[in-house]
Amino acid sequence: MSTHPNSIIILAIESSCDDTSAAIIRDGEVLSNLIATQTVHQAYGGVVPELASRQHHQKIVPVIDEALRTSGVKKDQLSAIAFTQGPGLLGSLLVGCSFAKGMALSLDIPLIAVNHMEAHVLAHFVEDPKPNFPFLCLTVSGGHTQLVKVTNPLEMEVIGTTRDDAAGEAFDKIGKYLGLDYPAGPIIDKLARDGQAKYEFAKPRVDGLGFSFSGLKTSVLYFLRDKLKEDENFINDNLNDICASVQQTIVDILMDKLTKATKKTGITEVGIAGGVSANSALRKALSESAETHGWKTFVPAIQYCTDNAGMIAMAAYYKYENGDFVDQDVTPNPRLKIPTADS
Ligand code: KG4
Ligand code: ZN
Numbered sequence: 506m507s508t509h510p511n512s513i514i515i516l517a518i519e520s521s522c523d524d525t526s527a528a529i530i531r532d533g534e535v536l537s538n539l540i541a542t543q544t545v546h547q548a549y550g551g552v553v554p555e556l557a558s559r560q561h562h563q564k565i566v567p568v569i570d571e572a573l574r575t576s577g578v579k580k581d582q583l584s585a586i587a588f589t590q591g592p593g594l595l596g597s598l599l600v601g602c603s604f605a606k607g608m609a610l611s612l613d614i615p616l617i618a619v620n621h622m623e624a625h626v627l628a629h630f631v632e633d634p635k636p637n638f639p640f641l642c643l644t645v646s647g648g649h650t651q652l653v654k655v656t657n658p659l660e661m662e663v664i665g666t667t668r669d670d671a672a673g674e675a676f677d678k679i680g681k682y683l684g685l686d687y688p689a690g691p692i693i694d695k696l697a698r699d700g701q702a703k704y705e706f707a708k709p710r711v712d713g714l715g716f717s718f719s720g721l722k723t724s725v726l727y728f729l730r731d732k733l734k735e736d737e738n739f740i741n742d743n744l745n746d747i748c749a750s751v752q753q754t755i756v757d758i759l760m761d762k763l764t765k766a767t768k769k770t771g772i773t774e775v776g777i778a779g780g781v782s783a784n785s786a787l788r789k790a791l792s793e794s795a796e797t798h799g800w801k802t803f804v805p806a807i808q809y810c811t812d813n814a815g816m817i818a819m820a821a822y823y824k825y826e827n828g829d830f831v832d833q834d835v836t837p838n839p840r841l842k843i844p845t846a847d848s
Pocket of ligand 2: 780811
């Protein structure tokens with residue numbers, strides 16, 4: 506590839522959970538974003554950490570090769586190597602971290618450690634239109650539910666989070682009760698399209714900007730237990746309506762707190778990120794709120810919502826510009842956090 510000699514070209518690796526991904530970014534523009542999703546976990550109803558790290562080992566070389574090939578970038582053109590430092594599964598993070606270290610060492614280029622949750626937020630800056638600052642982001646994934654106030658790409662804080670399950674976890678666990686495969690979020694989304702949200706489930710009463718989803722889980726479990734006593738085919742015969750009702754409840758809980766957060770902060774540039782932001786009902790609710798409340802809203806393309814290295818590359822690009830590099834003694838941090846408002 507002919508490229509300007511002063512171009513900043515970064516290879517980013519994401520391996521925090523069950524997707525092995527590699528991306529190339531040149532001067533802030535993502536040139537390739539390859540994602541190998543691991544299907545081995547489906548049979549177990551959740552991610553099996555040991556299997557995840559073994560799969561990362563198998564896939565990391567072909568995925569990086571493909572990311573380089575499709576971007577037309579040669580290894581010796583790279584300015585830095587970036588990787589996900591955390592949060593995530595230790596065994597999975599270790600694969601990406603070790604590989605990145607080895608590659609940076611052999612090419613004698615800097616190494617950049619990226620926080621996966623910050624990267625989910627910065628997925629909004631991969632494509633146009635991009636939010637202005639300050640910006641409020643609701644990050645909803647399988648492991649996290651966070652309201653993040655973003656002052657600039659390198660400065661953000663969590664102003665609200667969940668006290669128990671994450672929004673994606675609620676979709677996945679309730680999906681399991683319904684006999685759906687893992688991850689159930691996208692399946693519930695699809696089935697809900699042909700259903701009516703006619704069942705009511707408990708909504709949490711959590712003060713401030715906090716979330717809770719464990720009460721909803723229990724409420725659905727008791728509801729199903731009672732209905733199945735009367736009719737053993739209740740789930741099969743009403744699956745679309747149950748999915749629509751569960752989805753609507755989760756979306757209502759999320760939108761209620763997002764609205765409160767905009768009122769509290771006065772911020773009207775509002776986005777959603779993370780795997781659950783692929784949900785069609787949440788996307789619709791966000792665009793309706795844009796009209797009602799006069800927000801400017803942002804949703805990344807689906808490939809940048811679920812786990813991907815493109816977002817890691819975006820975060821790495823800002824860090825590169827800021828000279829934010831790490832040494833070879835860096836280690837993965839499964840509990841890496843974005844600072845909270847009161848920490
Ligand atoms: O961000 P992500 O890919 O991985 C984590 O960092 O957790 O999010 C995965 C989560 C899973 O819980 C999955 O069920 C959920 O995102 N998800 C969805 C949809 N697509 C993915 N939930 C609801 N509707 C969807 N369309
Ligand atoms: Zn994620």
